[in-house]
Structures are given as C-alpha cells and as structure tokens.
Amino acid sequence: MNHLSSEKNIIALGSWLDTSAGTYVREWEESCLNTLTADIFGFNAVQIGLPEINALQANRMPNKWLSSSHPALNLAQDVHPLSIIHDFSELPFATQSLDLVVLPHVLEFAAEPHQVLREVERVLIPEGQLIICGFNPASLWGARQAAGRLSGTHFLPQDSEFISVPRLKDWLKLLNMEVNRGHFGCYAPPCKTDKWLTRFTFMDKAGDRWWPYLGAVYIVQAIKRVKGMRLIGPAWSVKHAKVPKVVPATNKAHKTQK
Template identity: 70%
Template sequence: MDSATSEKSIIALDSWLQTPAGAYVRAWEQQLLDELTADIFGFNALQIGTPQIDALAASRMPHRWLAETRAQGGAAPAGRAVTLTFDAGELPFASQSLDLVVLPHVLEFAAEPHQVLREVERVLIPEGQLIICGFNPASLWGLRQVTARVTGAHYLPEAGEFISMPRIKDWLKLLNMGVSHSHFGCYAPACRTEPWLARYAFMDRAGTRWWPYFGAVYLVQAIKRVKGMRLIGPAWSKKSAKAPVAVPAANKHREGTDSERQETIASQ
C-alpha cells in the first residue's frame, strides 16, 4: 500500500466511522478501551490515529497525547485537540519514553505496518503496553469484504488491508511483545442501517459465548518484554528461616583459654 492509497483509505475510514455501522464499532471499542486503560498506570500515554475514538478518555496518566498521521489532518472531532501530526513510521519520541500506546485501526491502513510496530516498540518503556484495534477478516464483515471484490459493493473501506489476530500476534512476538489480553466484538451481520443492526443485537450476546473468534472487530493488548528483566516482589513477601546464631569470636577465645588453664592445673 503506497502513501497515496493509504491517505485515501484513511479518509474513507473517517467517513465510514460516521455511519451506523461505524457508530456500532466505536461504541464497543470505546467501552472496552475505557475498561482496559483505567487499570494501566504510568506517566505518558499516546493515541495514534482515529480521533473519532477517545482511546485515553479513562486513562489516569498525567500526560496524554492524541496524534494524527499526516494523511489525517483536520479529522479530529470538535472538542478534541490534536497534539501532534507526524508519520506513524517515524515517531517523534525518545526511545523508552512512553508507558502506553494505542493504535485504533492504524496498522490496517498504514503504508508500512511493520515499521509502525517497530517504532512503537522503540518508544515504549520496558513493561510498557500497546493496544491495537482492528477489523477481523475471519468474520461476517470480512466475508462481505471478500465478496465485494467481485460485486463491487464494499461494506468496509476498500483499500484497507485487514490483518488477522494470529498474524498480529506473530508480529508482536518477533518484537518481544507478549500478548496479555485479546477480545472480539460486534457480531451483527454487515447491515447498513441502525434498525437492522439493532435487530441483531442478540448476536453480540450469543457470539461471545458460541462463536467468540468471529467478531467483526478485535482488540489486542500486549506488553513490551525485555530479556534479562523481571519484576521482583516485595522483600517481605516471604519470611526467611532463622539462621543459627554464630558463636562470637571472643567466646571462642575464652573457651580456649579456660581449657588451657585446666590442663596446666592438672599437670601440677
């Protein structure tokens, strides 16, 4: 995917997120992101792209930034300030400076998704966390997108390269990023109107139980692992056994002196 195609696809995603199906996806992702980010602690958090979703709304970190790629200029909704605009493949942050990075639908519309992940791994501190949102190609929506190559009736933005969760996990593993949580959601068929999406609301409850891996969207949470480092628990977690009390050197000397005196008396 070249930069021109990437720009067009991002603009198409911005428009799609305003549709009833887009609102359906945003609602599910917003709720889950609020639950996850509220329990991630640190100082510096960054959201890249998709400003229609406030991925850091529930974060407790004191420093939170919303950044857009250059192709997304001016896409932020009213009331949200864009802090930075840059190329997602070259993040303007020092190495090991961020505690949390969120990528909502960035990799599938990026010209070089591998480079984006490499940059994210670089700027995360050890044990820093990454959250990725994406469309699931192994879903009813993904099937609709495949058939659209023949019919021309695309449901999702046409130029997006939708990446499966197993593939995302493989990429993360190569970067020493360990997946801690994964979630699927939005099980309704590819409907375009709100009434029809509402009719299939029961599928969200059934899908979570009966076909959990076929949700239209997924969320992956990963932690940056550094070889040779591990968290150490409190020193008082385990009480050490009492060591035997050593005899002071002065006592040993006294014992030797007493025995010598006894031998001298006996010899007399």
C-alpha cells in the same frame, strides 16, 4: 499501497464511523478500551490515528497525546489537548519514552504496518503496553469486504488489508511483544441501518459465548518484554542475617574442657 492512499483510506474510515454500522463498532471499541486502559499506569500514553475513537478517555496518566497523519484533529481537541501530526512510520518520540500506545485500525490502513510496529516497539519502555484495534477477516464483515472487492460495492473503505489475530501475534512475537489477551466483539451481520442492527443485537451475547473468535472487530493487548530484565517490588524492609554469638577461646575454657 502508498502513504497518500493509506492516509486517504483512514480518513474515509473516520467518516464511516459516523454511520450506523460505524457507531455500532465505535461504541463497542470505546467500551472495551475504557476497561483495558483504566488500570494501566505510568506517565505517557499516546493514541496513534483515528481521532474519532477516544481510546484514552478512561486512562489516568498525566501526559496523553493524540497523533495523526492528517490535520483533522478538531473532533478530539477537547479530550486530547496535545495533538501531533506525523508519519505513522516515523514516530516523533524518544526511544523507550512511552508507557502505553494505542493503535485503533492503523495497521490495516498503513502502507508499512511492520515499520509502524517496529517504531512502536522502539518508543515503548520495557514492560510498556500496546493495544491494537482491527477488523477480523474471519467474520461476516470480513466476508462482506472480500465480496465487495469483487463486486465493487465496498462496505468499508477499500484497499484496507484485514489482519488476522494469529498473523498479528506472529508479528508481535518477532518484536518480543507478548500478547496478554484478545477481545472480540460486534457479532451482528454487516447491516447499514439501525433497524437491522437492532434486530441482531441478540447475536452479541450469543456470539461471545458460542463463536467468540468470529466477531467483526478485535482488540489485542500486548506487553513489551526485554530479555534479562525483571520488574521487582520495592524493598520495604531489609532483614539482616542473625550472626550467632561466639565465645572466644580462653585458657580458663580450655582448662574446663580438660
């Protein structure tokens, strides 16, 4: 997959999010992202790609950017006044300058997903956080997409490579990124209409309890660890060691001991 085709496919995914199935996915992801990002503090946060998903609306950092590989950023201009257009494999940020990076469905459409992750690791500060959204290949939606490749009737944009959570964890581990936790959602079958998606809403509660790893989409949160570094709290008070009083030896003291 070259850069041009990957850009075309992620744009197609943005259009797909306006469909009934896409709205179903976007609403769950934004709800989960709001919960995860609300308590992540720092100064600089970046959402890379897919402006149709507002991944940073609940985050309270003073500086928030939206970056994309194409100029169609009008959908998010009101929420992200600072927008950047660039190649995902070369992030235009200084090394160790970002506190939070969110990748909504970027890796599965990227021409070089490993390079994207390497760039993210470079720009994150120590203990900085990364959040990744992706489609789960071990789900009904993953099976539907695989069948569509054989029949030519694609449910999602074609040429996307679904990345499993265990595989993603291995990639992150190689970059010293510690996975904090993962979330799965959207357990309804891959239906195209609101009518059928509504009929299967009961599967969201049942799936979260009985088969939690088979959701159509997942969100993985990871923290950048740096060997030899440890964050400590401020020293609010310093306690000095008490030095016992020593009576100096004198002639009078020696005579008393005798």
